[in-house]
Amino acid sequence: MPAGLLGIEELDRAEIEAILARAKDFQPLQSQSLKKLDTLRGKMIVNLFYEASTRTRTSFEIAAKRMGADAVSITASGSSVSKGESLVDTLNTLAAMRPDAIVMRHSASGAPHFLARYLATPIINAGDGTHEHPTQALLDARTILDRRDSLEGLRVAIIGDIAHSRVARSNVHLLAKFGVEIVLCGPASLLPRELAELAPGVRLTTDIREAIRDSDVIMMLRVQLERQHEASFPASEYFRFYGLRLEHLDMAKPDAIVMHPGPINRGRELSSEVADFTRSVILNQVENGIAVRMAVLERTIG
């Protein structure tokens, strides 16, 4: 099997720790004036994005370049994808150009897993449908660990459209491997009861106050209108019952941090004041995204 990265679920704790430790090594580089290494010089990475993405695609591209690799980014609208070519054929064509890894985002859950059965080139999953987004969970863990000694024993609330969230699934898998107490929160139509079976230590609640109480970390999710195939919750009621506001933060631990995978919708899943709150680490997450993806690329093709 090629050493790609399809999901967090199949990684073990030691592998995750290794990636997070290596990402820490790359952190100081991000603020130096000379940011480029030559670790992956001569390597070629293809970023294949079948879904709109600004931050993840840019982050992977910058990570590749800072590692000294060449990166080519392809978006679905500008390629043979729109000419009706099947996914397998497109990937085989790209693989024939001998890239060292393919970073892929796709709207279909399992698309990279399906392709990995047919392709020798390692695939790094940059988000598949409503399944997993492994590098997001890794960068979230890195961001938490920048402020805490360990993940063990923390209480993390993940709030929003859990049903459609690949960020939530990857985070649950990662945090559960480190003994984190995880509370998933959202309206029942976006919080299937079976989520409790996803990993050990997962609890569900439809009450945002209960979710936030005594939490160390509050992860807000974007309301993913593009993934909801029907009105699962009245949009007009969302912010009132599931939007994060400053008054909620009093219920969390005094040093609790607020996270969000972005892009944020001020006034929908969190208030503008919370977005700009001193313990909001949303931009730190973005910054850590590059260090974590450098570590993942190095692990895959280094």
Added chain:
Amino acid sequence: MSILIIKNGRVIDPSSKTDRMADVLIVGGRIAAIDTDLPLTADETIDAMGMIVAPGFIDMHVHLREPGFEHAETIESGSRAAAAGGFTSICCMPNTKPVNDNATVTSYIVERARSMAVVNVFPIGAVTKGSAGEELAAIGGMKAAGAVAISDDGQPVTSSRVMRRAMEFARSYDLPVIDHCEDLLLSAGGDMHEGAQSVRWGLRGIPAAAEDVMVARDLLLAQLTGARCHIAHISTRNSVAMVDYARRHGLAVTCEATPHHFALSDREMAPYDSNYKMKPPLREPDDRAAVVEGIASGAIDAIATDHAPHPGSEKMQEFERCPFGIIGLETGVALALEELVRPGKIGLNRMVELFTTGPESVMHLGRGTLANGAPGDVTVFSADLAWTYDVNQSFSRSRNSPFDGRTFHGGPVATVVNGRIAWRRDRPEGS
């Protein structure tokens, strides 16, 4: 008249409660005698020593794709797969192109089968025109042309009013109404069973309730109309219980289960592998257990494969884009032996019932028996022969099976249709 003798086998014929060592004599395409010490001069002989000799197996639910989708399957290729799977009679669903919703299409299928098929092919007509769920199809004409049941399988009738009228018409013609029970509004967009596994994989779910609410509706409509109602590919614990309850209260309802629903649950799915994608979807382990229990108790009448060929180009895609359905003709009998008989859930006699008198009681084909004068349809199978399924050797034009590479213990050995050997394991190409 040509004479075929199948000798030294254990003859199991549930239609006459026969289970004994005997020879079966077929003369001129019809069963002539079952006895020991039959005269041994025959045009052809099958030595069934150590094997079971049963009435020809009936698969009452297959998709042959002809006319219209011949790249996936034809009446000929599907019939060859049936013969290799031990089936002598198959009933084909109407979702062809054009839909089998009138006597012209029914006659075409009957004629093509007469010239190309190596097993008996019985068409099932559509319930509504184009299976669009609105206007009733020409049911009487289709029956006159050879249709043995009506069904909008795959495009089930949503309107209870239309279904009520369909059941009434079907009763006039003494045809069973076969329903693929799925509330399409509730299941819309789903790709697999809704449960812990779909949530884990981020795939959209088809709740068990989408099947159950339509089974409940059909049972109530069967009570209202007095029609014979048959529930196709039953897959949930609630549905099995409801059909059983209805029958115990005197309704003329029957149901079938597929090999994949008694052999697999969603826990056995390979992630995002479309060879595990079908409707109804593979359910929870508890639903699978309920199907096995229903088969053993008699709540389920028949095993039917729902053989649904799709070409590789359609099945080799992102899971959510792949069509529903798997092929099953060549593995159905082996799976029944492997998953039901070997673990002791049912005995061999019950298994033979599920493939003969069970479907016959629903479809009234005049088959499924070794009675003197009956059509010379015989299935010879082994209950312990070890063999491995290689889907690339399939007679089907399609390859979409989750059982590729699986080694079975027991399976068909020879298939005799109207007194002629349609397939035998030791000479798969020889007939």
